[in-house]
Amino acid sequence: MTRAWLLPILLGLCGALLAVGMFVRGDTGPAVVLLVGFLVLAGANSPLLFPRSVGASEAKRRSAEDGRPVVYWRAGCPFCMSLRVRLGRDARRVHWVDIWRDPEGAAEVRAANDGNETVPTVFVAGRPHTNPDVEWVRAQLPPPSSRSRAR
Structure with a gap:
């Protein structure tokens, strides 16, 4: 089970880290868009789609x-x-x-x-x-x- 979720978890974490960095710099709008994009990508690569x-x-x-x-x-x-x-x-x-x-x-x-x-x-x-x-x-x-x- 862990192996199937590895890529989605990594995508979610990377998106969250990038979004936090952008949010700290004051780029709130682009940070939210980036986070949503990474979460959609994580969901599409997860076992949930199948x-x-x-x-x-x-x-x-x-x-x-x-x-x-x-x-x-x-x-x-x-x-x-x-x-x-x-x-x-x-x-x-x-x-x-x-x-x-x-x-x-x-x-x-x-x-x-x-x-x-x-x-x-x-x-x-x-x-x-x-x-x-x-x-x-x-x-x-x-x-x-x-x-x-x-x-």
Whole structure:
């Protein structure tokens, strides 16, 4: 858990230190803008932007049952963030595995990417696809069930 929050915490602290320095010099307005900017950047790089992660074994089990893709990601990855944001509401229709929280997930990604932890790696029907196009991922989603449409 600590590893996933390291970048957001560092961004928040750096922003706070810079803002305090500007505030002491009397630059109140720019200090507030800078602090807000750093906090937004910290939030965007935090695990908060992504749907709740599950473990790799749980994601594989769920995927086998419902046919949804499994996305292996990590906090701070701009490609993961791009995929998540561009999927929009459809992001809830995939299973997310944070490789920094799940060693089994990290091992899956390394096995699929010649020993590298390259993310996002999307598994569809057990086959890995590294940094796929968002429209391709969207096309792999099973149609929404009537239960999820009623929500």
